[in-house]
Amino acid sequence: MKNREIARLFHATADILEILDANRFRINAYRRAARVVEDLTVDIAELAASGELTELPGIGQGTADAIVDYLETGEMFGYESVRKEIPPKLAELLEIPGLGPKTVGMLWRELNVRTLRQLKRALRSRKILELPGMGPKKVLKIQGGVRAYESRSGRTLLGAALPVADRIIELLRGVKGVKDVSLAGSARRWRSTIGDLDILVTGSDPKAVIEAFVGMDGVVDVLASGTTKASVRMDDALQIDLRVIAAAEWGAALMYFTGSKEHNVRLRGIARKKGLKLSEYGLFSGDDRVAAKTEKAVYRKLGMPWIAPELREDRGEVEAALDRSLPTLVTSEDIRGDLHHHTSWSDGFASIEEVARAAKRRGYEYIIISDHSQSLSIANGLSEERLLEQGEEIDRINKKLRGFRILKGTEADIKSDGSVDYPDEILSGLDVVIASIHSGFEQSQEQITGRIISAMENPNVDIIGHPTGRLIERREPYAVDLDAVMRAAAETGTALEINCHDERVDLNDIHARRAVEMGVMISLGTDSHDPSQGWMMDIGVHTARRAWLAPQSILNTLDRRALLKHLSRSGPAR
DNA sequence: GCCGTTTTCGGCCCGACTGTTTTCAGTCG
Numbered sequence: 001m002k003n004r005e006i007a008r009l010f011h012a013t014a015d016i017l018e019i020l021d022a023n024r025f026r027i028n029a030y031r032r033a034a035r036v037v038e039d040l041t042v043d044i045a046e047l048a049a050s051g052e053l054t055e056l057p058g059i060g061q062g063t064a065d066a067i068v069d070y071l072e073t074g075e076m077f078g079y080e081s082v083r084k085e086i087p088p089k090l091a092e093l094l095e096i097p098g099l100g101p102k103t104v105g106m107l108w109r110e111l112n113v114r115t116l117r118q119l120k121r122a123l124r125s126r127k128i129l130e131l132p133g134m135g136p137k138k139v140l141k142i143q144g145g146v147r148a149y150e151s152r153s154g155r156t157l158l159g160a161a162l163p164v165a166d167r168i169i170e171l172l173r174g175v176k177g178v179k180d181v182s183l184a185g186s187a188r189r190w191r192s193t194i195g196d197l198d199i200l201v202t203g204s205d206p207k208a209v210i211e212a213f214v215g216m217d218g219v220v221d222v223l224a225s226g227t228t229k230a231s232v233r234m235d236d237a238l239q240i241d242l243r244v245i246a247a248a249e250w251g252a253a254l255m256y257f258t259g260s261k262e263h264n265v266r267l268r269g270i271a272r273k274k275g276l277k278l279s280e281y282g283l284f285s286g287d288d289r290v291a292a293k294t295e296k297a298v299y300r301k302l303g304m305p306w307i308a309p310e311l312r313e314d315r316g317e318v319e320a321a322l323d324r325s326l327p328t329l330v331t332s333e334d335i336r337g338d339l340h341h342h343t344s345w346s347d348g349f350a351s352i353e354e355v356a357r358a359a360k361r362r363g364y365e366y367i368i369i370s371d372h373s374q375s376l377s378i379a380n381g382l383s384e385e386r387l388l389e390q391g392e393e394i395d396r397i398n399k400k401l402r403g404f405r406i407l408k409g410t411e412a413d414i415k416s417d418g419s420v421d422y423p424d425e426i427l428s429g430l431d432v433v434i435a436s437i438h439s440g441f442e443q444s445q446e447q448i449t450g451r452i453i454s455a456m457e458n459p460n461v462d463i464i465g466h467p468t469g470r471l472i473e474r475r476e477p478y479a480v481d482l483d484a485v486m487r488a489a490a491e492t493g494t495a496l497e498i499n500c501h502d503e504r505v506d507l508n509d510i511h512a513r514r515a516v517e518m519g520v521m522i523s524l525g526t527d528s529h530d531p532s533q534g535w536m537m538d539i540g541v542h543t544a545r546r547a548w549l550a551p552q553s554i555l556n557t558l559d560r561r562a563l564l565k566h567l568s569r570s571g572p573a574r
Numbered sequence: 575g576c577c578g579t580t581t582t583c584g585g586c587c588c589g590a591c592t593g594t595t596t597t598c599a600g601t602c603g
Contacts, residue, residue, distance in 0.1 A: 025586050029575035060576045100601050268587040279588050
């Protein structure tokens with residue numbers, strides 16, 4: 001799949017055009033094209049082959065030609081020609097906070113700044129102060145941006161940011177006069193990584209809220225602090241934006257601050273067509289505010305039902321809302337059990353009984369114990385004998401539990417030759433078999449894909465665990481041909497996992513949506529190694545929502561009997 | 575560069591904050 005590469009080239013083209021001060025709508029067109037390609041659930045080469053590229057919104061003749069050009073030659077003519085217009089590393093400077101395309105372009109033209117090193121030298125020179133719009137404070141601000149850029153650690157995992165958000169929300173609720181506090185931004189949309197945290201507050205004393213916010217523990221840098229808006233950087237480099245708004249504008253502000261930016265742009269376009277104006281202060285007809293207090297009211301006046309935050313990515317949700325075809329999304333209440341959990345029998349930290357009781361407290365009907373298999377010795381994988389012993393232990397504990405069932409499972413390794421790490425007679429005695437790749441990551445696409453497909457052809461294999469093997473921001477996916485895997489999953493009736501662990505989220509939202517479109521069932525598993533990680537099911541559920549999934553597409557919404565029946569297993573009698 | 579229930583040209587989302595200005599440009603979200 002060349003989708004990501006093509007999207008990257010469109011983004012790069014837009015970056016360069018910005019520095020060259022090209023028409024901003026042309027720049028936006030490239031950004032939109034990049035995003036459309038990025039979000040595609042199909043291989044762009046297929047669309048190119050069938051001549052359907054220009055049917056995509058935002059892809060016209062120019063960008064379609066560029067895509068075909070790249071697919072055929074490995075180079076994109078448009079990009080190659082603008083690339084020569086600026087020094088090779090100049091566009092990287094755009095990633096420095098506080099430094100935008102205008103300033104980068106000016107510094108290059110006036111002071112011949114072409115690299116980060118030359119930028120740092122220029123910031124110390126006196127000549128920079130002679131440039132228009134440049135003063136001592138601006139220089140300090142950019143120097144601060146350079147420091148942040150050099151020490152940056154990429155995006156923050158949602159699982160790490162949510163506890164911080166909870167703590168801040170708790171703190172702000174305690175400020176005098178505060179009425180409502182809400183998380184907004186990409187965290188409210190449950191993106192698996194976030195750039196910053198956005199928090200919204202309404203209350204009678206904005207000044208007190210801003211003061212409490214910029215003065216809280218852990219703040220190392222106040223980036224902005226106005227009467228309604230403030231930004232801080234925390235000691236772990238996480239940036240947090242706060243906005244204090246009037247109660248009458250709560251809904252409009254929540255929409256604005258939740259984004260995505262692209263979703264908001266679409267809505268504003270629709271407002272404009274209706275002769276209205278949408279901003280964070282409300283939906284206006286001239287000077288009259290026609291809606292603002294709740295999100296629902298604003299959406300209604302735009303002619304559509306409320307759209308769940310997880311869908312607000314401009315991936316077709318606006319069109320679906322307009323013609324009343326939004327999906328019924330799965331919710332946490334639909335989930336009957338966790339389909340992937342480890343215990344101290346392998347590399348987990350809790351006993352089977354502790355895991356089961358915690359799952360029962362979460363309101364589940366069942367949990368699958370899926371410890372590692374024998375060849376994963378580094379994780380204390382279970383030999384055949386120990387797996388059978390574990391089964392007896394599960395039987396004993398099940399007798400003690402009422403209204404809850406521990407199912408016998410395994411997360412069996414898919415070995416380098418594609419075989420599964422236990423013999424069929426062992427696998428067929430289990431309730432659920434997950435098969436995952438934990439070795440041979442460096443194999444070719446053909447080998448990796450072949451391994452997974454041969455595992456799925458084993459009738460005892462029910463679920464493929466973390467199908468791409470990525471670790472967010474740490475390890476790239478192995479070279480798997482996901483399309484081929486999804487086709488085989490549909491044919492063999494094998495489910496694909498959304499591994500809910502915050503470091504994995506694998507399948508991701510786009511993949512999961514594609515899989516279900518191809519007729520594949522999705523399994524949600526937290527891959528917990530301790531019951532305290534069970535909450536990550538929320539990450540999986542909301543990722544499934546981001547993938548537009550209804551309960552029917554998800555294995556864990558089945559009750560125990562229906563689940564075992566679906567997996568073609570009789571299962572133990574109650 | 576894309577797009578069209580005001581179509582093939584003339585539009586294209588909106589506002590806060592900052593630092594530089596003396597009315598505004600750049601950056602960010």
